[in-house]
Amino acid sequence: MSRAKAGEITPAIAAVAAKEYLEPEFIRAGVAAGTIVIPANIHHHALQPIGIGRQLTTKINANIGNSTLSSCPQQELAKLRAALKYGADTVMDLSTGANIVQIRKLIVENSPAPIGTVPVYEALARAKSADKLTGELILEVIQDQAEQGVDYMTIHPGLLYDHIPLARKRLLRIVSRGGSILARWMQKNHCENPFYTLFDRILEICAAYDVTLSLGDGMRPGCLADASDEAQFAELKVLGDLVRRCRAADVQAMVEGPGHIPLDEIEMNMKKEQQLCDDAPFYILGPVVIDCAPGYDHITSAIGGTLGAYYGAAMLCYVTPKEHLGLPNAEDVRNGVIAYKIAAHAADIARKRPFARKRDDAISQARADFDWEKQFELALDPDRARELRREAIEESSQAGGKPHGDDRFCTMCGPDFCSMRISRELD
Structure with missing residues (x-):
């Protein structure tokens, strides 16, 4: 469902319209404008497409995936089943340990929901060290994941070399795994972010497979002390420029948003993204609204997510009770998904979405x-x-x-x- 095909009412557009109680022409117009995305890789044959945009019902994403210390393919399938059973609209495979390709293959084959990834994780696993990452390896991983059927990919092209000094002013510096890997690589090599310099080639791959880009927030704040700072908004401005490059290349794009934000700053953050990124769908992590409740961050973040969705976020990335503590298991996935279904549903009712209160x-x-x-x-x-x-x-x-x-x-x-x-x- 690339933007190049947005002039027609495709089966994906018709399916999304039916789910949203909206006319297909409304969905088509949103896709054409870039304010709605329908992640739908041409190789994801089990997919039941959904639409993501603030004009639609609020969607939620569940992160699963192994680590270098824990989990296996069967445990990740159990997490996938839990995420889908309790209502996740999309699922991201964030595996960083062994069997990355096998796990992703199983997840794509068994998921009717769109699947997302963060390609730099697999690139780092192949390279064994951030210092050994190369642009060609990154492109190879993106190509392989697109071939496998991944519907959307989070990349971090907005964190530039000149932004690194801004991170040094922070209490927690860079909490994004992808952002920290790239910042270290740039500083070590005294080079610009390869996702930024290779952006046109990445767009070519995405256009060929109808992969949606999720422009990641490598500078998202990881604590309230770092919220809404210069580093965060410097990256967001670059992401806005990249959204426009995506649209020019007929590649769908959404933008990822802040992690830890005080309640009173959420509305401003949502509106700033709409302004800087030409209303591209905003995909937010939480936001977590207090920092002192480990074990309960599915609650602290669902509070922020409700307000974020009310003020225009299109999709909420769930947080589980294990956030900041460890790798979530299937029960943690269940608790995270339900917390975020509550948040999304509360926002949809307040925004008077069709039949939301039924x-x-x-x-x-x-x-x-x-x-x-x-x-x-x-x-x-x-x-x-x-x-x-x-x-x-x-x-x-x-x-x-x-x-x-x-x-x-x-x-x-x-x-x-x-x-x-x-x-x-x-x-």
Whole structure:
């Protein structure tokens, strides 16, 4: 679904329009303008396309992938299944350890959702050292991943050699893995960022396979002390220029956004991206709004993600409870996806997206009817709702609660204090 084909209503455009309750012409116009992207590699045969843009429902991404210390192909497939089961719209394979190609092949073959990667990770794994990276190796990896069916790729062409001194002023300097690798390479070789100098050749590969570029934020702030600083916005300005080069080459592009941002700066950040990047879809990590809650960063970041989506972010990259602590497992993936489904859904309701509240109104009716099974079916995580209901009943029984003839109450209120039972008797 390249921008070159945006003048027609393709099957991908029609499919996205149907999911979004919008006219195909609306989607077509957004793709043509570059404000909507449909990541859809011509070799991803299992793909069910989605659209990403602030005019559409908010999408969420789940990161999976192994590390040099943990996981294997089967564990990554389990993470993929968890991400898809609980509602991830896209999945990124961020593998950095062994079996990178095998893992990605399995993920692409088994995912109806668009798959993203960060090619510099595989390039570094092949080179064994950042000092040994070459431009030709980077292009080779991008070509190989495109051949394999990757729908979108995060690259970091906006972090330039002149930006490195700005990072030295920061508390945490560069927290982006890709950004730090490239900064070290540039400083070691006294050369410009190869993703920047080779950008036209990268565009040629992407155009050939309909790969969408996700222009990465190598200078994203990794703590509140570094938020909204000169380094972050210097890179964002370059990314805006690169968005325009993508559009001229008929390559779809979105822009990645900040990591740790105070709540009161989120609106400004969203609007600044729209201005500098000509309203390219904004794909944000969080933002994490406080730094002091390790173990709960799926919550701290979902708070920021809700506000980010409300002010125009198109896709939210989830954060799991293991953020800053370790490699997430399948249960962490579940918790991260659900936290971000909540964030995206809350923003869509507030933005009055078509039929966004339909599910909420239906579950409210089920609550009024004391229809527990319907409530479970409509829940974002039916399994968790059933688990907690069953647990509550068991705990009540163990505490000596008397069996009751019906279940038109929960164990918090019981039959005598249930407000909905009582209020039904109002004249």
